[in-house]
Structure formats: structure tokens, C-alpha cells
Amino acid sequence: MSQRLLSPMVFIWLMFFSVPDGIAATADIAEGNNNKERITDHNVRTAEYTDIRTLASGQELDPVLQYYEDTQAAIQGVPSAALAWQYNLQHKMSFGYTDSVYWFRLALSNPGDRSEQRFLSLTYPVLDHVRVYHRSNEGDWQQLELGDKQSFYQRPVIHRYFVIPLTLAAGDADEWIFRVETSSSMQFPLSIWQERDFFIHDQHQILGMGLYYGIMLIMVLYNLFIFLAVREANYLYYVLYVGSMAAFLGSLQGINFQYLWPTATEWNDQSIIVFLSGVVLFAAIFTRNFLNLQEVNWLNRSFGVIVIASLAIVVMSNIIPYHTMIRVLIATAVIGIGLAIYGGVWRWSQGYSAARYYTVAWSSMLIGGAILAMNKFNIIPRNMFTENIVQFGSALEVILLSFALADRLNQEKRERFEAQIAAFEHEKIARIAQEDALEQERNARLAQEKALEHEREAREAQAKALEIQRKATETLELRVKERTLELEDANRKLEIMSITDPLTNVRNRRFFDQIMQREMARAIREREPLSLLMLDVDYFKKVNDVHGHQAGDEILRVVAQAIRQTVHRNTDLIARYGGEEFILILPNTELSGAMLVAECLRKTIANLSFDRLAEGLKVTVSIGVHGDVPQYQDKPEHWVRYADEALYYAKANGRNQVTHYRG
CATH class of the missing domain: 3.30.70.270 (Reverse transcriptase/Diguanylate cyclase domain)
Incomplete structure (x- = not known):
């Protein structure tokens, strides 16, 4: 890949995944009694509280969070004091797809002499139901309903993530309990921020998203104009694929819910299935047409099955639960990407030059999709890299696929030119065959003249000459007929080219x-x-x-x-x-x-x-x-x-x- 291509890709990578110095937390939580103290409340159970002053701005709270899995969803209201809270030894609150209800507990104290204000940021915007119980030293429980099943405007902070303002007075100790129930992957990435640092970090994230969606929009418009100009169906399938990918990631990141349908809670969940199905559907159609897979029946039929499966998933998503359909859809997408890479390598090995860009593009998408899938199924931990790898992979992919389309267009031009050269060669062969036939006719006449001198030899020579003439005439007629048809077709094409201005497509x-x-x-x-x-x-x-x-x-x-x-x-x-x-x-x-x-x-x-x-x-x-x-x-x-x-x-x-x- 050329340096001109890699340089902007590296820049985009840094914008997607970098965090400014001094904002993201880099220090680990110190062990011992420096940041935790024992506080006893005789009305509730004894709890271990974390000193809020020791938590860096932007620090993830997984190490200080406690959780409990309610497999039967039996607990209603605030959990009792006897609940068996535990810490997550994996240090990431990620449990994959599950039907259980999960409870999370955060206990903070402020032994300092001044009030502390923070933001709690829950950066997984597709959780269905998040109920927050806040307990202060006075013993009062305050309840807050969050989740993508609630109207976007009910959030305490208008943001694509779930952001909770936190104020901890000097000498106070507060407790937050979160009840989470969702059909999406059970992930609870909670972090704590200074308000100023949060919004600075958010601006950098918005800039990265703007670059990504800007790339996707440019690719959609550019290739849409090409489609309108050349009427090549592959450009339309490419545009629909890129548009579906951008819409899918917009729903996954909470952008669509914030700006497009803030009150359509049911559709917000449904849109992830619909847009991801669109990604798989149009990618399969594009692959079948771009690689000309009709020569490999099993591979062509496999993509046909993926197309039908994608449409069926959209139809059945209103009947079958979300967590079941999303698993089937992710598996279908991974299989489809694998088949796409196999088809690209096969066509590449046949000398189809456009397949090289295609194969590299889908390889980057396979890596990104596989990492995201393993993250959602709790095989690998959730972090900024695993959550945003699909963004970078898809941006790189759509650029490379655009190169592949351009390369294919150039290859078709070369093939048309070679066909014209072949037509001229066929004309030359026809002339040579005609000359050969004339020579054979001359030989036949000489044989007839000799036959006048030697009657017997003349009869034999005449018969032989007539046979030669007959075969030559049949061969000539067949060749001339074939060459004439080829020349007529070539001449028609050349005539159109000769009267058309190549730049403006009007007559010359x-x-x-x-x-x-x-x-x-x-x-x-x-x-x-x-x-x-x-x-x-x-x-x-x-x-x-x-x-x-x-x-x-x-x-x-x-x-x-x-x-x-x-x-x-x-x-x-x-x-x-x-x-x-x-x-x-x-x-x-x-x-x-x-x-x-x-x-x-x-x-x-x-x-x-x-x-x-x-x-x-x-x-x-x-x-x-x-x-x-x-x-x-x-x-x-x-x-x-x-x-x-x-x-x-x-x-x-x-x-x-x-x-x-x-x-």
C-alpha cells in the first residue's frame, strides 16, 4: 500500500483512538488503605468506600465496582443487605449476551474539606434498561431511569452516552446501585470524569467521528455520481453498502438515537438489526457481481443464501428476540466476510487485478468484525481499541473497495481495446485465407492443363483438383462468414467511437x-x-x-x-x-x-x-x-x-x- 494511502489512515486511526495527555487516566488504583476506608452504617450493611479524590479524571471504575448476577430477575427495588456482592477478577465488566439481570454497586467517599463534583459516564449506549439507585449518608434512596428504552430527552445530561452528574460534599459517603437488563451484550464500562476533562475528551471523540462519517459520506456521494454517469450496478451496491455501514455504526454509538429518532425507542433497537442486515445484504450482492462468481457454483450459491438470510433476519426481527437475532446476524456477517476473502483470493490467483484491493479491504473488515464479535461475546475485553476497530477497519475497507472499483473499470477499458486489436487480427487472417484459396485455384487450373496432355493423368489430376477446390471453397466460405460477422461488429463499435467526442459524449x-x-x-x-x-x-x-x-x-x-x-x-x-x-x-x-x-x-x-x-x-x-x-x-x-x-x-x-x- 502506498505511503500516500497509509498517511491519512494513520491520522484517522489516531483521531479515533487517541486521548489527550492529562485527560485519560494513566495511573492504576493504589492498593491498601490510601484510597479505601471502612465506614459503618448500622442501618445498612458495612461497605468499603473509595476515596473520590484518588480517582483520576477519565479512569475506568471496573476495579472498584462490585456486581451481582440475578439469573431469575427476582430482585425488585433496592437489593437487601445480604446480597452477595463480588469484584470482577477480569477487571472488565463485560459478560456477553445473557438473559440475567446484573446489579452493580459503586461506593464513594470524600474525606476532604471541600465538595467534589464529577461525571459518571456509561459509554455503552445500547443498554435497554438502566435503573440507578443513589444512596447518601442521610439514608435516602433516589431513583433514575436510563437506557435506550427511555426517551433520549429524559437523560440528566443530553449526550449519546449515559452521563450522571455527581456531587459529593466534604465528609460525605455516597452509594450508587445500578440495575441493568438488556437484550444487547451485557457490558458496563463506567468511568469517572472531571466535567471540563469530560467535554474536552468528548470533543476529540466527536472530531474522530466527524472524520469517519465524513469519509463515508464522501465515498457515498463520489461513487453515487459515478453510478449515475456510467450506470454500473456495482457502484450502486457499493453506495448502499457504505450507507448501511455508516447507519449501523451510528446506531451502535448512540448518534442516531441522539439526532435522528430520540423518542423512537423500539425502532432504535430495531435499527441495529436492520442496518447490519443491510451491510451483510449489500456486501453479498456487491461481492457476487464484482468478482463474477458465477463460475464457482457453490460460492455463488453461498452468497445467495446470505442474501436470503439477511432479508429473513429483517423480517423475523420483530418476532424473535433481539439477542437471538443479533447473534445469528453477527455469525452470518463473519461467515460472509470469510467467503468474501476466499472469493477475492481465488480471483486474485486468476490474475484479476481488482481483486487485490478487494481482498485487502475485506481482510481489514474481517479483523475488525472478528474483534468486535469476540468483544460482544465476552471472549476479549472491552476497551477503546476493541470498541472502535470496526470504525477504522470499515473506513479503510470502503477506501480500498473504491480503488477496486476504479481498477476494475480500467481493466474493462483495456479488455475492450484488446478486443479491437483482435478484430483487426481476424481481418488480416481472413485476407490471408482468401489469398490461399486463390493460389489453390491457380494450381487447379495448372492441373487441368496437364490433363490435356496426359488423358489418364489429367482425369486423376482433375478429380484431385476438384476435391481440393471443394474443400478450399468450403473452408474459405466458413472463414469468410465468421470473419465478416466479427468485422461487422467491430466496425459498428468503431463507427460509434469515430463520431463521438470522448470527453463530452456528444457528436464530434x-x-x-x-x-x-x-x-x-x-x-x-x-x-x-x-x-x-x-x-x-x-x-x-x-x-x-x-x-x-x-x-x-x-x-x-x-x-x-x-x-x-x-x-x-x-x-x-x-x-x-x-x-x-x-x-x-x-x-x-x-x-x-x-x-x-x-x-x-x-x-x-x-x-x-x-x-x-x-x-x-x-x-x-x-x-x-x-x-x-x-x-x-x-x-x-x-x-x-x-x-x-x-x-x-x-x-x-x-x-x-x-x-x-x-x-
């Missing part, structure tokens, strides 16, 4: 000259009016100098498209005359009608937006028009000169206007 000047000659003769013969429009892009050289030739080429393509959309009679002709000039033939059109068409063209082009090339960039055109009933002495070049003189007058008179030839 050579074709214009032919049609102009024909239309002029017809108009003279039938005494009908004929109009000619010559159009020139104003200040085009300046646009090229300031914005570059690529921008100039794009302007010519857009202007040509605007002309085609405005002038669409079957009898009309649009051609690129040269440089930034276009010329239009309007048969059976008087000067007044041609002036109306020209003015409509001028306004349409003046209203075009080129902000994607340069903000505020506008393009205007000047148009020269000549229309009349041609006489027998008129020539096509006369009418071109009249239209050109009118165009010259329009440019000399200030540009961005329509002028007709005044004689």
Missing part, C-alpha cells in the same frame, strides 16, 4: 460536417428553414488557469449535459466543434425559434452550480445564431461562418448573450 466535428452537408441539401431541396447555433464557454481559458484542466473538463461535460437536456428533438444535432465551442443544427427551425432555444440554453447554463469545483464558481456562454431558408448557392461553411460571426459579435458586446447574424 467530423460527424457534424457530414450531417450539416446532408441537412443543408435537404433544406434547399424542400425549401425549409435551417438554423445553426454556435456556443462558446466564456472565459474558459481563465477557468483552466485558475482551477485546472480537470475542472475545465468537468465544466465542458456539465455544459454538454445541460445542452442535451434542453435540446432533445430527434432531428436536432449537438456536437463539440473544438475546445470550449459547441455547435447545434436545428432542422426545420426559423430564426425566431432558434433564438428562443439559444436564450433558454444561455439561462440554463448560467444557473448551473459548480460549487463542488470551487465555491461561487459560475459559468456563462455566448451564442451566435444564424437561421434562414438556404439557397442553391449556399454552402455549409457559409452558415458556420455566419454563426461564428454572430458569436464573435456576442463576445465583443460583453459575453453571456445571444446574437444572430445580421448580414
Whole structure:
């Protein structure tokens, strides 16, 4: 992979996963009596409290949290004093997919002489139900309902994560008990923050997310425009895949719930299934078409099964519980990625160059998806790397897949060129075969002459010559017929290419000259009016100098498209005359009608937006028009000169206007 590609990828990686110095906690929790003290409350059980002053801003609270698994969901209200709390020896509160209700306990004290204010941040936004019981020294229990089954606006802090403000007065000891019930993976990543540090860290996370979703949006729009231009279905499947991936991660990270459907709690859970199914569905369709897997029946059928399974999961997700469907869907996705990599390696081994980008892209996605799946099934611990690896992997993947599509397009162009060369070779072979047949005919005639001298030998030679002639004629006819069909097909393709301008996809000047000659003769013969429009892009050289030739080429393509959309009679002709000039033939059109068409063209082009090339960039055109009933002495070049003189007058008179030839 080139250094130009790796450099932005490394930058994106750092933005996704880095945390500013002084914000993230780097110190471990000290052992002993430095940060924990024994506090006895005769009304409740004896508890071990953690000194809040010893907890660094951004520190994860797994080592000081206690938990209890309620397998029967039998505990209602605040747990009793006899509950068997325990610490997590794995140091990460991650338990995979489970039907149990989990309770978590956090006990904090402030033996200092001033009040301490913090934020508790629960950074797993897809938990269904999180009930928070807060107990102070006065013995009062306060209850707070959180979770993605609650309206987003009920949260105490409007944030994509569950954020709880915490104030601990000097000399106080408080206790927080969390009841968590969810159909998603049971993970409880709780951390404590200074308010200022929390929002600084959050801004860096938002910047990383903005970079990621910006990349995804650029890839969607860029490849959507390519699809609209070339009508290649793979670009549409790619756009749908990238859009589904971005939407899935937006739901998983709580962004969609915050900004798109803050009150649609049921759909918020459902959207993860729908969007992830879309990722698997469109990835499978894209792979089948991109790699041309029809040659491998079992692999082609496997992707067909994945497509059907993805659609079935979406339909059944309203019936079967979420935690069951998400497991099936994750397994389907991992299998699909494995098959995609196998198909990419197989096509790569066959010399299909675009498969190299494809294989590397899906390998990065497989690594990211596998790590995320193992994290959700509690095989590996939850941390910033495992939670965001899919973001980085998918960003790298969509960029590489875009390269693969471009490489495939270039390869198809090369194959078309090679087909043209092969057609010329076939024509050469046909000529050689024809010459061979003529030579055989000459030999046959010589044999007939010798037969006159030697009757017996002549009869044998004549029979032999006739047999040779018959076989040669059959072979020649067969070869000529095959070569003729191939040449006719090649000639049709070459003829279209010879009359089309490759940049703007309108007719070229050579074709214009032919049609102009024909239309002029017809108009003279039938005494009908004929109009000619010559159009020139104003200040085009300046646009090229300031914005570059690529921008100039794009302007010519857009202007040509605007002309085609405005002038669409079957009898009309649009051609690129040269440089930034276009010329239009309007048969059976008087000067007044041609002036109306020209003015409509001028306004349409003046209203075009080129902000994607340069903000505020506008393009205007000047148009020269000549229309009349041609006489027998008129020539096509006369009418071109009249239209050109009118165009010259329009440019000399200030540009961005329509002028007709005044004689």
C-alpha cells in the first residue's frame, strides 16, 4: 500500500483512538488503605468506600465496582443487605449476551474539606434498561431511569452516552446501585470524569467521528455520481453498502438515537438489526457481481443464501428476540466476510487485478468484525481499541473497495481495446485465407492443363483438383462468414467511437460536417428553414488557469449535459466543434425559434452550480445564431461562418448573450 494511502489512515486511526495527555487516566488504583476506608452504617450493611479524590479524571471504575448476577430477575427495588456482592477478577465488566439481570454497586467517599463534583459516564449506549439507585449518608434512596428504552430527552445530561452528574460534599459517603437488563451484550464500562476533562475528551471523540462519517459520506456521494454517469450496478451496491455501514455504526454509538429518532425507542433497537442486515445484504450482492462468481457454483450459491438470510433476519426481527437475532446476524456477517476473502483470493490467483484491493479491504473488515464479535461475546475485553476497530477497519475497507472499483473499470477499458486489436487480427487472417484459396485455384487450373496432355493423368489430376477446390471453397466460405460477422461488429463499435467526442459524449466535428452537408441539401431541396447555433464557454481559458484542466473538463461535460437536456428533438444535432465551442443544427427551425432555444440554453447554463469545483464558481456562454431558408448557392461553411460571426459579435458586446447574424 502506498505511503500516500497509509498517511491519512494513520491520522484517522489516531483521531479515533487517541486521548489527550492529562485527560485519560494513566495511573492504576493504589492498593491498601490510601484510597479505601471502612465506614459503618448500622442501618445498612458495612461497605468499603473509595476515596473520590484518588480517582483520576477519565479512569475506568471496573476495579472498584462490585456486581451481582440475578439469573431469575427476582430482585425488585433496592437489593437487601445480604446480597452477595463480588469484584470482577477480569477487571472488565463485560459478560456477553445473557438473559440475567446484573446489579452493580459503586461506593464513594470524600474525606476532604471541600465538595467534589464529577461525571459518571456509561459509554455503552445500547443498554435497554438502566435503573440507578443513589444512596447518601442521610439514608435516602433516589431513583433514575436510563437506557435506550427511555426517551433520549429524559437523560440528566443530553449526550449519546449515559452521563450522571455527581456531587459529593466534604465528609460525605455516597452509594450508587445500578440495575441493568438488556437484550444487547451485557457490558458496563463506567468511568469517572472531571466535567471540563469530560467535554474536552468528548470533543476529540466527536472530531474522530466527524472524520469517519465524513469519509463515508464522501465515498457515498463520489461513487453515487459515478453510478449515475456510467450506470454500473456495482457502484450502486457499493453506495448502499457504505450507507448501511455508516447507519449501523451510528446506531451502535448512540448518534442516531441522539439526532435522528430520540423518542423512537423500539425502532432504535430495531435499527441495529436492520442496518447490519443491510451491510451483510449489500456486501453479498456487491461481492457476487464484482468478482463474477458465477463460475464457482457453490460460492455463488453461498452468497445467495446470505442474501436470503439477511432479508429473513429483517423480517423475523420483530418476532424473535433481539439477542437471538443479533447473534445469528453477527455469525452470518463473519461467515460472509470469510467467503468474501476466499472469493477475492481465488480471483486474485486468476490474475484479476481488482481483486487485490478487494481482498485487502475485506481482510481489514474481517479483523475488525472478528474483534468486535469476540468483544460482544465476552471472549476479549472491552476497551477503546476493541470498541472502535470496526470504525477504522470499515473506513479503510470502503477506501480500498473504491480503488477496486476504479481498477476494475480500467481493466474493462483495456479488455475492450484488446478486443479491437483482435478484430483487426481476424481481418488480416481472413485476407490471408482468401489469398490461399486463390493460389489453390491457380494450381487447379495448372492441373487441368496437364490433363490435356496426359488423358489418364489429367482425369486423376482433375478429380484431385476438384476435391481440393471443394474443400478450399468450403473452408474459405466458413472463414469468410465468421470473419465478416466479427468485422461487422467491430466496425459498428468503431463507427460509434469515430463520431463521438470522448470527453463530452456528444457528436464530434467530423460527424457534424457530414450531417450539416446532408441537412443543408435537404433544406434547399424542400425549401425549409435551417438554423445553426454556435456556443462558446466564456472565459474558459481563465477557468483552466485558475482551477485546472480537470475542472475545465468537468465544466465542458456539465455544459454538454445541460445542452442535451434542453435540446432533445430527434432531428436536432449537438456536437463539440473544438475546445470550449459547441455547435447545434436545428432542422426545420426559423430564426425566431432558434433564438428562443439559444436564450433558454444561455439561462440554463448560467444557473448551473459548480460549487463542488470551487465555491461561487459560475459559468456563462455566448451564442451566435444564424437561421434562414438556404439557397442553391449556399454552402455549409457559409452558415458556420455566419454563426461564428454572430458569436464573435456576442463576445465583443460583453459575453453571456445571444446574437444572430445580421448580414
